[in-house]
Structures are given as C-alpha cells and as structure tokens.
Amino acid sequence: MKAVILSSGGLDSTTCLAVAVDKLGKENVSTVSIFYGQRHARELSCARAVAEFYDVNHYEFDAAEIMKNSSSALLNSSTKTLEHSSYAEQIKNNPRVETYVPFRNGLMLSMAASFADGLYNGAEVEIYIGVHQDDTAVNAYPDCSENFIKAMREAIEIGTYGKIKIVAPFLGKTKADVVKIGTSLEVPYELTWSCYERGEKPCGKCATCIDRAKAFAANGLIDPALKSFGK
Amino acid sequence: MKAVILSSGGLDSTTCLAVAVDKLGKENVSTVSIFYGQRHARELSCARAVAEFYDVNHYEFDAAEIMKNSSSALLNSSTKTLEHSSYAEQIKNNPRVETYVPFRNGLMLSMAASFADGLYNGAEVEIYIGVHQDDTAVNAYPDCSENFIKAMREAIEIGTYGKIKIVAPFLGKTKADVVKIGTSLEVPYELTWSCYERGEKPCGKCATCIDRAKAFAANGLIDPALKSFGK
Secondary structure (H helix, E strand, O other): OEEEEEOOOOHHHHHHHHHHHHHHOHHHEEEEEEEOOEOOOHHHHHHHHHHHHHOOEEEEEEOOOOOOOOOOOOEOOOOOOOOOOOHHHHHHHOOOOOOOOOOHHHHHHHHHHHHHHHHOOOOOEEEEOOOOHHHHOOOOOHHHOHHHHHHHHHHHHHHOOOOEEEEOOOOOOOHHHHHHHHHHOOOOHHHOOOOOOOOOOOOOOOHHHHHHHHHHHOOOOOOOHHHHOOO | OEEEEEOOOOHHHHHHHHHHHHHHOHHHEEEEEEEOOEOOOHHHHHHHHHHHHHOOEEEEEEOOOOOOOOOOOOEOOOOOOOOOOOHHHHHHHOOOOOOOOOOHHHHHHHHHHHHHHHHOOOOOEEEEOOOOHHHHHOOOOHHHOHHHHHHHHHHHHHHOOOOEEEEOOOOOOOHHHHHHHHHHOOOOHHHOOOOOOOOOOOOOOOHHHHHHHHHHHOOOOOOOHHHHOOO
C-alpha cells in the first residue's frame, strides 16, 4: 500500500504524515502540497521542511489560476484584513466564512487522486487528509465535513476503478486529540505553520492560531512553533 | 442561474453547451476547457471555435503537470499506438482501458467548481458535463458513470454551501440521443473534434470515431466533421 499525504505544512496534515509513516514506512509515503494563492505561502516552505524531516518524496502543484477570481480573504490577492475572532463568532454573521476558499479540499483531493493514480500506475493508494471535528463543529468549512469526505471518498473510489481511497484519520476527533496523537509520535510541531497571517511568527490572534493554542493547552503543552519562528 | 460548461470541443460537451444556452441564454453561460496533456490537443482549438460560435466567455486551464506520470495512451507523452477497436472489445482484455486518464472527470469537475464558485462569488451555478450512457454501458470509463456523477454532485454541493450543482443532461441517454438533441438545436458539429488521433482529419478507426459515426448513422445523418476537417 502506498500513501499520498495532502500536506499544508500545518499541524493537522503533518500529524497525518506521521501517522502514515508510522503505519506504512517512509518509503511508501509521499507528500503533495498545493499552492492556490494563499496569503500564508510560508506553509509551503514548512511542508518542504516537514517532508525533509520525514525523508519522504515531496511534490508541489500550482492551482492559483483556478482560484484567481475568488474573493476569499485567505488569498494573497485579497486586500481584506482578517477577522480576529473564532470561527464560532464569525459564523454568526455569515455562514460563508471569509477564509473559505472555493471547493478547496475537493480540488486538492481530486488533484492528489489524479496524480497518485498516475504516479503509482493504478496501484492501491491511500490519500490522507487532516480534517477533524473542530473544522466542522460550527460547519465553518463545509469541505471539511464528514458528509463531504464521504461523498468525495465514494467519487474517487468509483472514478479510479476502486484503487484510490481517502483516509481521514482525524474525522470525529478534536484538534486536541490530533496534538495528543502527534505528540506520542514525536511530530516536529516546531516546523509547522498554521497562522493565516503573513508575519515572521504566528500572530496568535487569527482563528486558526486561537484553535491551535487551545489544542496544545488541552494537552498541558505550549506550542513549540511559538518559539521556533521569528527568532 | 449561471452555467459553466466543461467543454472539450467534442460532440457531447458542445451539445451540452447548446442545451445550456437554449435554457439560460448565452450571457449566463461560460465554457471551461482543460488541457491535461492530451495527444489530441486539437480539441482545445475546437472548444475555442465553439465558444466563439455561441458567443460565450471561454476559459482555459492547464492540469498537465498533475497527469505527468500517467501512462495513459491518451496523453501526448505516450508512445503507445492507440488500439483501433471499440471499448466493448478493449474491456474484454483489461478493465482499465488504455485511454483512461486518472480521475480526469473528477479533476475537471473540481476545477470547474472552484473556478465557478470564485467567478460568481458564491452565486448558484450549474456545471454541465456531457457524460452519457454509452460512456458507461461497458464501464470503460468509471468517471463517466451515474454513480460517479451522483457522488461528485453530492461532494460539490456540500463543499460549496449548496451553491454549485452538477448537471449531466445526457445521463441515461445514448450518443445517438445526444446527436438527435443537438441536431434539433442546430449544433455546429462541423466545428467539433472527437478523434483521439493527431491527424488533420478524424481517423475513423479509433473507439471514439467509431462511436461518433454510429451516433450520426442512427439518426440517418453523416457526420459533418468528416467533410469540414482536413480539406
């Protein structure tokens, strides 16, 4: 069995990578990162660093052209200032959160499926994606939901003669659970980047920084990335 | 309602375009063509000609990098000679037909969904795809099947806050039915290209040429593209 990990260089996907390497061995695991015009492009260099740490093959693709008309606040082309509030707060005002990127996970999973099916020439491949319960608790990101993953899993399995399967190991788990699993697997969280801002170190105020800090705190830990970046 | 048509410059997708323009008006319709490294890249210039004929906005995207490792005989990088037999014949030897391109329709639908959701900024959009019963009768292309479309439709609808819907108007219809519908809508079939070969005119021998000729014959017609190309 081969595995391709959708890697953003963030906490969740890096923990996915650790889980896959632990299960299948690094020689059977690759990472794929996709540039879609995100403002926090630093995550791509983190994805490279993480792939290097685990000594796995790493591939990058560019989907920015597809997203060029999107008004998402998460895109580098956006002039919006990010809201500094939790998703639960944001969703009260607008069901479509400002950092939603059009069908992002669907596009990434499809790109990974096409790539993996070509790379491994029709062998069985698992595609890992790090979505978890907190992404969907307030349904801020519909393309992280269990129903979404279920439908994409079915589409990809049917569309690839049953060869490519989506694995979402953290579905139903919280981000605190993810940190717990990752800590037991000694994930190098100091290499990972989650913040949506463009600073030298995590802002500590955006929705994803808030969630990340809480997940470490729930495990009695302080996020090592707070010390490793922006020295 | 807006519509984005996945246009290959071929018979099925051009008929889709005609159906959408007839239903919604040309000002609400756009075409999207995706280059994925196909050997018959002529279809892209046909897609442009067809968009010009219908006077709709036309967009092109490049996904060739994603497919670069695929051994599909349909790719320009392939050194294989295409089998000159029907899909029904081909499938007897190998369930994975040589012209299968990894998760192609899944990737294209996802690209169209991301693009359309960005372009129309969260408005309701229908994405048309020209799959039909003959594509799936022998299950040569699993990413044309009814179950596949159903799963992708669900994934895209969930993943875009319910805004983007897949429309596959020819599901359950034969290619002969498509020609019948298109003929009644005066589709300029002389502008369309289906052949998988790289010739100046359709080869008449590849699986898709065979299917196309039969579809016209079933309507008592001769394919006008046989006269319009390669003069």
